[in-house]
Amino acid sequence: MPSFSANIAFLFADRPFLDRIDAAKAAGFDKVECHFPYEFPIPVLRERLARAGVAMTGLNTAPGDVARGEWGLAGMPGREADFAVHWSDALAYAQALGTGKIHVMAGVVAPEARAAALDTYVANIRRAAREAAAAGVTILLEPLNVRDKPDYLVSRSDEIADLIARVGEANVKLLFDVYHVQIMEGDLIRRLERHRDVIGHVQIAAVPSRHEPDEGEVAYRAIFDALEAIGYHEPIGLEYRPRGRTEDGLGWMRALGVA
Ligand SMILES: O=C(O)C(=O)[C@@H](O)CO
Numbered sequence: 323m324p325s326f327s328a329n330i331a332f333l334f335a336d337r338p339f340l341d342r343i344d345a346a347k348a349a350g351f352d353k354v355e356c357h358f359p360y361e362f363p364i365p366v367l368r369e370r371l372a373r374a375g376v377a378m379t380g381l382n383t384a385p386g387d388v389a390r391g392e393w394g395l396a397g398m399p400g401r402e403a404d405f406a407v408h409w410s411d412a413l414a415y416a417q418a419l420g421t422g423k424i425h426v427m428a429g430v431v432a433p434e435a436r437a438a439a440l441d442t443y444v445a446n447i448r449r450a451a452r453e454a455a456a457a458g459v460t461i462l463l464e465p466l467n468v469r470d471k472p473d474y475l476v477s478r479s480d481e482i483a484d485l486i487a488r489v490g491e492a493n494v495k496l497l498f499d500v501y502h503v504q505i506m507e508g509d510l511i512r513r514l515e516r517h518r519d520v521i522g523h524v525q526i527a528a529v530p531s532r533h534e535p536d537e538g539e540v541a542y543r544a545i546f547d548a549l550e551a552i553g554y555h556e557p558i559g560l561e562y563r564p565r566g567r568t569e570d571g572l573g574w575m576r577a578l579g580v581a
């Protein structure tokens with residue numbers, strides 16, 4: 323039976339961020355993941371997680387200046403110093419909160435600048451991975467679909483797998499977000515099988531709506547079976563935008579036989 327972590331960037335989003343931790347627990351989750359926790363001091367987060375009895379299993383490096391179109395800095399030539407600050411913040415939060423996985427955000431890059439950006443990305447990830455290894459942390463690299471994030475540096479799982487080989491550090495893994503992979507590449511089950519050795523985390527949502535995973539073009543019951551078959555037993559991240567109140571939409575779990 324698969325287990326799940328509630329991504330509180332999207333789930334329970336009708337209430338303040340810290341209250342989403344309690345809401346997740348009340349709905350039956352003892353693991354949450356998030357995008358950007360940085361507006362909250364570490365002691366506050368630690369206290370809220372401990373009080374609720376919830377573990378924070380994953381977080382992202384900061385996005386940079388979102389209003390200017392930034393979405394991560396790891397693959398931005400000339401921004402290495404800013405990335406280093408984002409990275410050390412992420413690692414400090416992860417270590418203090420006991421979070422084992424950090425998604426390192428690549429960045430939005432014009433097509434003609436991609437080759438240089440990928441060199442920067444690999445170098446930044448390699449440096450970060452060595453520090454992460456000493457802290458027992460896994461780095462996740464996630465391809466984002468170009469419909470939602472045009473010009474994101476990495477948009478395909480196959481390319482990420484090649485980049486992971488290029489980085490050459492064992493604690494750098496693929497974040498296989500089924501929503502993005504279906505939009506960009508499809509052939510989901512074969513791709514899960516092919517990338518089984520480098521998959522470090524999985525997230526799910528319906529395609530194309532990004533709502534609960536009980537509608538649309540992906541047969542999630544078959545995806546859960548495929549994950550079981552490849553030996554993926556870590557919590558699956560619920561990173562969908564609920565159709566209404568999160569609690570009212572959780573019936574998909576029973577419908578798909580995972581509750
Ligand atoms: O959008 C997603 O999918 C994510 O997992 C975010 O962490 C980054 O855009």
Ligand SMILES: [Mg+2]
Pocket residue numbers: 464499525561
């Ligand atoms: Mg995702």
